[in-house]
Amino acid sequence: MDSHDPAADAIAFIGGGNMARSLIGGLLCRGADPRRIRVAEPVAALREALAADFGVQVFEHGADAVQGAGLWLLAVKPQMMRVACEPLAAAAQSLRPLVVSIAAGIPVARLQEWLGGGLPVVRCMPNTPALLGAGVTGLFAGEGVDEAQRARAGELLSSAGATVWVDAEPLVDAVTAVSGSGPAYVFLLAEAMEAAAVAEGLPAEDARTLVVHTLLGAGRMLAEAGDPPAELRRKVTSPGGTTQAAIEAFQAGGFEALVARAVHAARERGAALAAATGP
Template sequence: MTSPTPQHATPASDATAFIGGGNMARSLIGGLIARGIDPASIRVAEPVAELREGLASQFGVQVFETAADAVQGAGLWLFAVKPQVMRGVCEALADVATQARPLVVSIAAGITAAQLSRWLGGDAAVVRAMPNTPALLGAGVTGLFATEQVDAAGRNRTDALLSCAGKTVWIDAEAQMDAVTAVSGSGPAYVFLLAEAMEAAGIAQGLPADAARALTLQTVLGAARMLTESGEAPAELRRRVTSPNGTTQAAVETFQAGGFEQLTEAAIAAATARGKALSAAND
């Protein structure tokens, strides 16, 4: 993929400001520090005093009640606030942003780069990021999209930050970010739903509850490892464990007769549409 010509360079400051100190921000902060980043270079805005104190105590980072204080001197601003409040948070920082020209990274679902840039005063260098909850374990995946104002250094800096949470995947077209949200951002819930159903079905077939849970959890873990470590396509792995006229074939055929693939496609389409609606609702 060819990188677009940058319109302005990434700011020289090594400081990173987190706007919001919730679980995802905490996981990224922990990953940065584990990689040797100086805690003094991390500034966190968090309005909840208990969370602020916890961040300072656990990581030794600088904490602030307001975003305006946290962003002072920071070259990268990472917004980790809910989509519903993003506009107000950005507009309050617009004057500072137009002067400081930071690299802006957002992990809010459904908020476009154009919206972020406009709310921050215009022509901001913006990266949209969509991590998922396994990032809390360092086992997540993050979809990334950069505007043309983000230079190669900005991309590298963003990648280094988000790779603390797991793998990163760069997307060429921002319109695809809602699909990223639908597949990977919301995706862990789909796996949890399947595990929930498998556990309940095992109990219905007479298994003790603790056995049904242990069998389900280890099966999901083992299947995930096979998917990520074997290098084989999901369809091939499924074919290998599906003996003709066996138990697995009976189960898979029942799934397919119920429209499993079509239902999955419809679910991801619904999540994609919801991401687009969030953008429109917050414009």
């Protein structure tokens, strides 16, 4: 790997759950050395799976995992973040790592407080397609993060897919609502489409194939065609045709307003989680 690879120095993951697995998988797909990835995970079965699946170093306690690591990636559930961070404060003040958090709703200031203060913290929100190298991550650099650290955090998360930097921390909650939670919205749509296809008489296996590849192909068109979604929709919607009938049914049911309410509800939940971490 070249000298700019963020995995050239040891990275400590605090938490070895699904999102950590996704990011580790993305890193390894980009050629990271598994020996330079250290993971703290209290659940023995998860530790064993991480070691077996990825060849990374695993530890029961965070204090052991962070030794020698210049970048700490905090990947525990938001409600467990304080419990995970406070025992690491002494090590954090000694090692002065770059801290990257992927926990929804935990502000930079709170993370700095729990780790003893004065550390460079990047708050970010990836999503689960990172496991395939097809994720997208929104990032916010807290006060004290220099350009080199910002670049390192960006390179680390770009190993899992595209990245978007936001300039104001509250916008991380909007990122969470759109892309962090977004895969579940697509899966919900897929569930509904498959059920509808079966209701129309198609065998379940055929329905799944049709739905999966329709969504996959539509996603590629969005990424590769260069046209905005409204234009792509217009091109496939012939006046008076079958697609127009379906679109009109969606719109009659308030589809756009429902999506807007759903995204707003997710953003509000992120903000509520942040408020709940206060003193």
